Structure formats: C-alpha cells, structure tokens
Amino acid sequence: xxxxxxxxxxxxxxxxxxxxxxxxxxxxxxxxxxxxxxxxxxxxxxxxxxxxxxxxxxxxxxxxxxxxxxxxxxxxxxxxxxxxxxxxxxxxxxxxxxxxxxxxxxxxxxxxxxxxxxxxxxxxxxxxxxxxxxxxxxxxxxxxxxxxxxxxxxxxxxxxxxxxxxxxxxxxxxxxxxxxxxxxxxxxxxxxxxxxxxxxxxxxxxxxxxxxxxxxxxxxxxxxxxxxxxxxxxxxxxxxxxxxxxxxxxxxx
Numbered sequence: 001x002x003x004x005x006x007x008x009x010x011x012x013x014x015x016x017x018x019x020x021x022x023x024x025x026x027x028x029x030x031x032x033x034x035x036x037x038x039x040x041x042x043x044x045x046x047x048x049x050x051x052x053x054x055x056x057x058x059x060x061x062x063x064x065x066x067x068x069x070x071x072x073x074x075x076x077x078x079x080x081x082x083x084x085x086x087x088x089x090x091x092x093x094x095x096x097x098x099x100x101x102x103x104x105x106x107x108x109x110x111x112x113x114x115x116x117x118x119x120x121x122x123x124x125x126x127x128x129x130x131x132x133x134x135x136x137x138x139x140x141x142x143x144x145x146x147x148x149x150x151x152x153x154x155x156x157x158x159x160x161x162x163x164x165x166x167x168x169x170x171x172x173x174x175x176x177x178x179x180x181x182x183x184x185x186x187x188x189x190x191x192x193x194x195x196x197x198x199x200x201x202x203x204x205x206x207x208x209x210x211x212x213x214x215x216x217x218x219x220x221x222x223x224x225x226x227x228x229x230x231x232x233x234x235x236x237x238x239x240x241x242x243x244x245x246x247x248x249x250x251x252x253x
Contacts, residue, residue: 138169
C-alpha cells in the first residue's frame with residue numbers, strides 16, 4: 001500500500017451564495033504527480049488555497065502530509081511549498097542571491113551551499129551571478145521552482161506552473177517536475193493545459209462545477225471514452241476529447 005500524501009474528504013466551500021466546492025474527494029500518493037484539471041472557475045485555486053492553509057473550508061477534511069489543514073496549519077505549511085502562476089523571484093537580485101535569501105528566511109545552515117546545489121540541480125550555474133531580470137521565462141520559472149525547494153519540502157503545489165511560457169520553457173519545466181517526482185517529492189499540479197497533464201501526471205482528476213467528475217490514470221480515463229474505429233486502427237482519444245466528453249460538451253463541428 002502506497003503512503004498517502006494528501007487525503008481530501010467531502011470538502012465544501014462557498015462564497016456568500018456561490019458554492020465553489022461541493023463535496024470534493026480524492027487521495028494523492030506519495031512521490032506521484034497528481035494533476036487537477038478544470039476550466040476557469042471550476043474551483044482549482046480555491047482547492048489549492050485550502051490545501052495550503054490560505055483559506056478555511058466550510059466543511060469536510062483535508063489531510064496534508066499527515067496533518068489536518070484546519071487544526072495543524074503550521075505543520076502543514078512546513079510540509080509544503082507553493083509555486084503560483086507568476087514567478088516569485090526578485091528581479092534585482094541574482095539567481096544565487098534569490099536562493100540565499102530564501103535559505104536564510106528558512107533558517108538553514110550554509111545558505112550559500114544550499115543555493116549552489118540548487119543552481120547546479122536546475123541547470124542555472126552559468127547564470128548564478130546574473131540578475132534574474134535578464135533570465136528567459138523558462139530560466140525564471142526554473143529559479144522559482146528551485147526557490148520553492150529550499151529546505152526540501154515533501155509536497156510541492158504547482159498552480160498552473162507553465163502559464164505564459166513558450167513551448168521550450170514549458171518542456172524545461174516538465175523535465176524538472178518529472179525529476180522532482182522521481183526523487184520522491186509529491187507534486188500536486190493544477191493546469192488548463194491538457195497536454196501538460198498527459199505528459200506529466202500519474203493520476204488525473206477532473207474538477208467541474210465544484211465536484212470531481214472523473215479520476216484515474218490516463219488509461220483509465222481513456223476507457224470512459226467510446227472507442228472510435230478508424231479503418232482497422234483503433235484511434236486513441238486525446239485527453240481533450242475525454243475532458244469534453246466527460247463534462248458533457250460536444251466539440252462544435
């Protein structure tokens with residue numbers, strides 16, 4: 001039995017009269033990449049805010065790294081790192097200075113050594129002494145990911161991590177995310193990019209109108225889609241087709 005990093009049961013959240021989460025349930029296994037897919041307004045960001053203790057749920061429970069988000073928020077915060085859609089790097093500082101600053105804020109010993117190890121790991125050694133303002137989008141995102149790993153948190157939340165990146169930058173980030181999961185870190189990824197989930201995720205959940213309406217591996221989700229016979233070859237549905245079929249939207253011909 002795999003260890004569970006995140007367990008969510010019947011999570012509900014409303015803003016005034018708007019029900020955003022209507023009883024969400026899922027588990028995330030340790031060391032896996034879990035992708036949460038959903039359109040804008042499906043509740044993805046609200047869910048991440050609850051799991052990272054930035055917002056309190058109305059009812060239901062969420063356990064992160066063995067700690068209840070409502071009763072043990074400090075323990076939860078120490079277990080995770082959150083990288084949002086926009087890189088949190090300080091433009092004026094160099095790559096190395098950004099990492100040293102975070103290492104000091106986390107009260108780590110040998111902050112320069114921590115910084116240099118992460119620069120090497122993320123392929124940024126050559127740019128270590130350049131201001132972050134001179135970095136490309138992909139390099140900046142890699143630095144952002146490196147900063148989120150200072151202190152080696154066991155769980156990494158990535159909220160739409162490749163928004164605004166060019167294809168090359170996205171591939172760079174995908175490579176890093178795969179390496180992190182291979183190293184035992186649990187990655188919780190929200191994305192609107194279906195190819196991103198297809199590339200990265202061990203497990204995919206689809207959030208629609210506040211509920212998880214489908215959950216499984218890519219192969220399991222493909223089985224929910226009626227196979228199309230094309231000549232003698234069975235056509236594999238794309239995740240996009242699965243997504244649209246499950247949420248009940250038909251692609252306009």
